[in-house]
Amino acid sequence: MLQTTGQDRTRRGPGPARQGRPSVVVGRALVLAVLLAQLLDPDLVARAAPVLAMAGIVLGVPHGAVDHMVPFWTGGQRPTARALGGVLAGYLATAVVAAVALVVAPTPTVAVFLLVSAVHFGRAEAVVSASDAGRPVPGLLQDVPTTLAHGLAVVGLPLVLWPAGSAQVLGHLAPAWGSPLPVPARVAIALVLAAAVLVAGTGALRDGRRAEAAELAMVVVLFAVVPPLAAFGVWFAGWHALRHTARLLDLLRGGPSAPGTARAAGRFARHAAVPTLASLAAVLVLAGPASSPAAVGAALAVVLALTFPHVRTVTALDRWAARRG
Ligand SMILES: CC1=C(/C=C/C(C)=C/C=C/C(C)=C/C=O)C(C)(C)CCC1
Ligand SMILES: [Fe+2]
Known part of the structure; x- marks a missing residue:
C-alpha cells in the first residue's frame, strides 16, 4: 500500500498550465494580501510579524514531515520496518549532527544553514516551475540564475535591507549573528541578487514565461518591503511548503492530472502526522x-x-525527477 512509484510532473509534456493549481494560486494570493496589508497598515504587519513567523513555521513543517517516505515513493522499494528504520536513522543522525554543530560552532553553522537554505529555496522554485511547465527538471548546476534569484531574495534580502530585525532573530541561534552583517557583505549579496534577478527575469520574459518573471518580482518585492519575520512566515507556509506538498501529492497519485487527490492527501497526512x-x-x-x-x-x-536532512531528501528527489525528465 505504501510503495507508489507515481510519475512525477516531469513526465508530462507542456500540459495544463500551473495557473489554476491551488498551491500556486494560494501562495500568490497570500503574498499579495500581505503586500496590501503592508501598504495599508504597516504597523499592523510589524506587530503581527512574530505571530506570522511562528504560524508559518508551524504550518510549514509538515512539508518535510514525509521525507522519510520519499525514498520509497521514488524508489519503488517496500518500506519494510528494517528499510524504514535505516532511512529514519540516517535522517535523525543528520539532524543531530546539525544540532550539535549549532551548539559547538554556532557562527559557521548558521552561515552554512543560510547558504543551504538559499540553495534549497531557490532550487525548489527552479524545479517546480520547470516541471509545472512541462520542461525537464534542471540539474543542480542548471538554471542557476533562477535558483540564486529566488534563494537570495528569501534569505539575503532580509539580511541586506532589514539588518537589525534579522540580527535580532539570528542572534538567538548564534551570538555573532546578533550584529547586522558588515556593509561590504550586504553590498556583495545585493549585487549578486540584482544580477541574478536581472538574468533570471529577462530570461523568463524572453522565453514567454511571464508568470515566472512576475512571481520572481513578487517574491523580491515581498522580502524587500515587508518585515522579514512576516514575509518569511507567509512565504514559507503559503509558498514553499504548499508547492512542495503539491509536488509530493502528484508523486503519490501518479501525475498532476491523475485522479485521487483526496486519497493522496490522506496518505500524506497519515505519514506526516507523527513527525x-x-x-x-x-x-x-x-x-x-x-x-x-x-x-x-x-x-x-x-x-x-x-x-x-530535508535538503538531502529533496536533492535526491530532484535528481530522481531530473533522470526521469
Ligand atoms: C535570514 C533570515 C531568516 C532565515 C530563515 C531561514 C533561512 C529558514 C530556513 C528554513 C528551511 C530551509 C526550511 C526547509 O524547507 C529569518 C529568521 C526568517 C528572518 C531573519 C533573517
Ligand atoms: Fe523545504
Missing part, C-alpha cells in the same frame, strides 16, 4: 507558546536541525 507532532513538540519545548523574536529564534533552531 509533524514530534517536530512541533520540539518547537514548543524550546520556544514555549509565546510568539516573540526569541521564540522564533528557538523555533528556528529546530528548523535548522531538520533542514539538513
Whole structure:
C-alpha cells in the first residue's frame, strides 16, 4: 500500500498550465494580501510579524514531515520496518549532527544553514516551475540564475535591507549573528541578487514565461518591503511548503492530472502526522507558546536541525525527477 512509484510532473509534456493549481494560486494570493496589508497598515504587519513567523513555521513543517517516505515513493522499494528504520536513522543522525554543530560552532553553522537554505529555496522554485511547465527538471548546476534569484531574495534580502530585525532573530541561534552583517557583505549579496534577478527575469520574459518573471518580482518585492519575520512566515507556509506538498501529492497519485487527490492527501497526512507532532513538540519545548523574536529564534533552531536532512531528501528527489525528465 505504501510503495507508489507515481510519475512525477516531469513526465508530462507542456500540459495544463500551473495557473489554476491551488498551491500556486494560494501562495500568490497570500503574498499579495500581505503586500496590501503592508501598504495599508504597516504597523499592523510589524506587530503581527512574530505571530506570522511562528504560524508559518508551524504550518510549514509538515512539508518535510514525509521525507522519510520519499525514498520509497521514488524508489519503488517496500518500506519494510528494517528499510524504514535505516532511512529514519540516517535522517535523525543528520539532524543531530546539525544540532550539535549549532551548539559547538554556532557562527559557521548558521552561515552554512543560510547558504543551504538559499540553495534549497531557490532550487525548489527552479524545479517546480520547470516541471509545472512541462520542461525537464534542471540539474543542480542548471538554471542557476533562477535558483540564486529566488534563494537570495528569501534569505539575503532580509539580511541586506532589514539588518537589525534579522540580527535580532539570528542572534538567538548564534551570538555573532546578533550584529547586522558588515556593509561590504550586504553590498556583495545585493549585487549578486540584482544580477541574478536581472538574468533570471529577462530570461523568463524572453522565453514567454511571464508568470515566472512576475512571481520572481513578487517574491523580491515581498522580502524587500515587508518585515522579514512576516514575509518569511507567509512565504514559507503559503509558498514553499504548499508547492512542495503539491509536488509530493502528484508523486503519490501518479501525475498532476491523475485522479485521487483526496486519497493522496490522506496518505500524506497519515505519514506526516507523527513527525509533524514530534517536530512541533520540539518547537514548543524550546520556544514555549509565546510568539516573540526569541521564540522564533528557538523555533528556528529546530528548523535548522531538520533542514539538513530535508535538503538531502529533496536533492535526491530532484535528481530522481531530473533522470526521469
Ligand atoms: C535570514 C533570515 C531568516 C532565515 C530563515 C531561514 C533561512 C529558514 C530556513 C528554513 C528551511 C530551509 C526550511 C526547509 O524547507 C529569518 C529568521 C526568517 C528572518 C531573519 C533573517
Ligand atoms: Fe523545504
